[in-house]
Each structure stands twice: as C-alpha cells, then as structure tokens.
Amino acid sequence: MVSIKEVAKRAGVAISTVSKVLNGYPNISEETKVRVNEAIRELNYIPNSIASALSSKQFGRIALILDPKRQTQAIDQVFMQYLLGALDKAKELNLEVVTIFTSMIAGMDAEEVTRYFLSQSIAGVVIYGMSKEDKVLQKLIEEQRFACVVVDAPIVNARTTAVGVDHEQAQYDVAKKTITDDGCKRVLYIAGRKDGYVTEQRLKGMKRLAEEMNLSVLVRQGDFSELAARKIALKYARNKDCVVCASDLMAIGAMNALIDMDIFRPVCGFDGITLMGYVGKQMNTIRQDFYAISSRALVEAKLLLDGGTGHSVVMPHSIVKMYYKDIIC
Amino acid sequence: MVSIKEVAKRAGVAISTVSKVLNGYPNISEETKVRVNEAIRELNYIPNSIASALSSKQFGRIALILDPKRQTQAIDQVFMQYLLGALDKAKELNLEVVTIFTSMIAGMDAEEVTRYFLSQSIAGVVIYGMSKEDKVLQKLIEEQRFACVVVDAPIVNARTTAVGVDHEQAQYDVAKKTITDDGCKRVLYIAGRKDGYVTEQRLKGMKRLAEEMNLSVLVRQGDFSELAARKIALKYARNKDCVVCASDLMAIGAMNALIDMDIFRPVCGFDGITLMGYVGKQMNTIRQDFYAISSRALVEAKLLLDGGTGHSVVMPHSIVKMYYKDIIC
DNA sequence: CTGTTAGCGCGTTCAA
C-alpha cells in the first residue's frame, strides 16, 4: 500500500504539500501541483479514506434505515429506488453510507442503537417509511444526537428534516381526477395502515375532497395489503361508484376483485410503481419519484451534518394514468 | 467523543491495557479487567472502529455489487433478499459492507474501478447476477486483486468462489415434474437472456431431460421479460403440451397469455418469488433461497479474505407448487 | 507558497 509519504518523497516535497494538492487547497504553485500529480500517477497512489477520516475527524457516515418487515412486492421496488437514489447521491456528495435493515437493530433499545451507530461512525440517518409504533427510532429522533432525515413522516425538529410529497394534496388530486372524470358520488376509500404517518394524511385529503364535492365516503382499513383490499372491494364496491386506494398494491387487489365480480368501477392508486403492469387495466395513480426523494434526503442529511437546521421539504408529485402495455416492456 | 484515553485514566491504567481488555488479550488480571470494564460502562465508551481499523491495518470491507439495470419487479424482490442475507451475515461476522450498484461504476474501466474500491478500503466483492458482457467485472475477477464471490455464475479461480444452486439440475427437476405429472411430449421452453450465465445452464438441464424422455422441445429467448414470454406463449403455446420457463416472471407472462387464449397448459417457473401471488393460478417452480445464498456468499468472502482458496459452493434447491392464496397474505 | 510539527484513536512491540 503506497502512502502519501512515498509520494512526497518521489515528488520531492513535504507530506503536507501532497495532502494539500490532494484536497484542492489554494496556495499551491502550478508547478509543484504538477510534480505531485505526476508522482501520484507514477506510484499509482490511492489515498486511504480511513486515515483521512480519522485525521480530519470527519466521521459522519449516513445510515439508510429500511424496514423489510413491511414486506410486499411493491415495497421492494420502492426500496430499491430509495437505495439507488441515496447511493448515487452519496457518491456525488462524497458521503459514506451504510445500509441498515431494521431487522439488524431489532430488539435493541434506543441506547443500544445509539451505541451501535456511534461505533460505526454514523452521524446521520435517513429513515424510510417509519411507523408510528417504532418507539426506538422515534426516540432517536427526539434525542437529536444524530442528524435525521425522515422520508414520508411529518417529523421536524432542530436536527430532523422531513422529506416527501404532500400526501394530503396528492390524495386529493388523484381522487378528484378519478371522481370528476366519471361523475362519481359514492366513494369506497381503502386506507393504509393505522401505524403509518401517511395514512392519515391521505385520508385527510380524501375527506377534504368529499366535503368540497359533497361525496359520500366509506372508509375501510386495507393495511396496504393487496388481499385486504381485495376483500374490502368484494364486500363494499358493488354499490359504490369508484374505489380510491391509498396505495397501488391495494388498487391492484381492488381491481382484481372488481374483475372477479364482473363489474366496472374506476380505481385509483398511489405511488406509481411499475408493478402496476400486472393489473392489465388502466387506472389513475399518484406518481412519487422515489429516486428523487431519496436523493434529496441525502442532500438534506448533509446539510444537517454541516450544521443546518431541520425543516420540511415537499417534493413534487403528479397524476398519471397507467396502462398494462406501457409498463411491461 | 470519549476515547480510550479517558477510559484508561478513569480505570487508573495505561491505554494499552484498555486496548488489551477490549480485544480480549490474555495476560490481564481479572481485577484490572473488571476495573476497565467498569470504567467503560461508566463513561459510556464506544470504541472508534475507524481508528481501530487504521491502527490494526485491518481494512478489508466487502462490496456487494448489484445490477439494477436488469430491472424487473421480480428482480427487486430478489435483490432485497440478497441484501438482507448479506447484511445480516456481515453483522454477524463483523464485516464492513458497502452496497454498490453498477450504475455507480458505470463508465469506469477495470483500473478505475480497482482504484475506487481500494480508496474505499474494499478488499472483497460479492457480485450478484453478473452478465457475460460485463467485461469490467470479468477483468476484476481475472486480476485476482480482490477476493471475489460470484453468485449465479460458474467462475472460480484462486481468489474467486462461485455460490449458487445447480441451475442445470434444478431446471431438469422442475421440468421433469411438470412434464411427468401431465404426460407432456411437446414442450415450449422459454429461455432467459443470452448474456446470463444461468441461461445456458438451465437450457442444458432442459435438453438433458428432453433427450432422456424423448421430448420435442421448442426453445425461444424470453430474455427474462414478462412481455417477451407472453408474446412467445401467444405464438407457440397452442400446439405444445406445456410451457417451461427459465424464470418466474416469464412464467407469469406465459400463464397470462394462456388465460387470454383460453387454453390450459401446465407452466413452470424458476425462482420461487412471491410475486407469483399475482398469477392467480398455480404452477411448479424452483425455489431458490436467495437469503441463504447471499448469507453463504458473505461467509465465503470472509474465507477468501482470510487466505482461503476459491471454489464452488452448490446451494440446495427445491421444487414447490405455488398458489395464489398461499402467498398474498 | 512550502515545510515542520502535532495530533486523530487505537494496536502493538518491548521494557520494566
């Protein structure tokens, strides 16, 4: 392992000079810069990020916390987008990132998790899809020892930034489009899990619309499960005009139920996952750009690490109509 | 950040003594061991893994290399299982792991990738689902600078271990079951992508069976795509007795085609992904335990890092019949 | 503009 020392010797300069060249400091003559770079190339020198981190006390990796307990096929796809967005941006920002599944910290209390994170040099965390029941992560956020970015949960404090789309408005938008397109009056709304922060926001959006448009809305908990949504639709959809679902996966379940019942009702989902390809029908849905959201989450994490204050970031969303043929290819 | 120094002071011993206690050295009296541990607890001391790594020169993280270009819904699910298995095992083995998507190293040549990895203190890599066309990763493997574990590709050298199920035998097994159950003679085989190592192995298994049972087999490239498989089935399935697919996703496509054509043919897949839930029918498939495979891959990576020699590890597979209702819940 | 010096937090000799 060739070190900075040998580069310095080779270039005939001091170690610190090499370091300065490496880190793009000013006040280095073009000439020595060239000489150093030459030596670096000749020796095939590769800076040791470990030593660099130790010396500069720039620990501060960022943990990406994913919860695979909530496992459904759709979620996998979402998580992959989250990961991709985060890792790409991390590389761009030169941040070290650690992927953590909640199963790895299951059973630990907040203090143990804190110790574990610190031992891993983790200074910031990005939490994806936190549940209201997750007391440990909640506490971590409250304690403000780590810079936190929470995706899809409206939690903000001095060291916590929230990133995500406006779920209330989005639900309002997509439901409105579906309902006005077909002149519906009686709506079956299949909501998500009670322990999810987005569930109530989306429900709020639906209720606001119902009031504005004077609709009757039947609300049932679908728990983000395809099967649950299927059952609910089988039971209640017949004398409703349309089915609004708080997730794409539930929309698929509802739509399949409608097909089995041999009746047509407009359905709308929420997420814009390509899994929709399996539906074989078309439907309105909200498109969230999970990649962009996660990308932004990393940026916000860095801001917090650099001393910024927590705040709320609202990402844009759009309404799309998804078709079978568009997607499968 | 409380350091080893303060612990030493608190316990009234030297730094080196604390270090020895920490790392379980012999030749430490019970008494001082207790005193040190007490101090550690009282101060809430957390060893700094960065400094530790630097000092002991134990770099050697392991990169998990995933290729999201090959993106299909099913693959996401597989990748998540891979990740979970790897991360869990890494924690158990106390290995540091870095998740890398090929998009992050796209455009780099082998040398650049090597430098990038070295700068990240990466000493071993686990490559999931490598393509034959991936010259850069191929070269990395050939150069043997890193300890490599290749999942689902039969590549072995002194520093490369291959881990995965026996794809040939597995394809043989599942096809045989499907075919004998229904007494089929004319088989439509929908193969995977040409650039995948497993494609030819599975095809070989199919051909061996065909010879043994004197079957006629029509082979078509489905490229692991649901849509492609659908089209192939629409075109060729009518005058075949069954459809054998090299992946579950293609099996779904084929099955949907059969439903649309309103004919029944036994179908079999390969993978055992729960995405099968969407089929709404039943089918035979090979079940690969992606979690276990990835777990094992990590173990093998550690063995290589510890000086072991590359070899081939065959993981068990089984045949399962998957139903709609089993899975969705 | 460049070199000297002092650590970062820890592991590891080698004396004591």
Next chain:
DNA sequence: TTGAACGCGCTAACAG
C-alpha cells in the same frame, strides 16, 4: 502483568 512509546496514513495549524 502492565505501561511507555511508536506508528498507522493523513489533516491542520503554524512557522518560515
């Protein structure tokens, strides 16, 4: 059985 001292590879003042 313990501790002082050195060094891992690098950054960051400070002096020149």
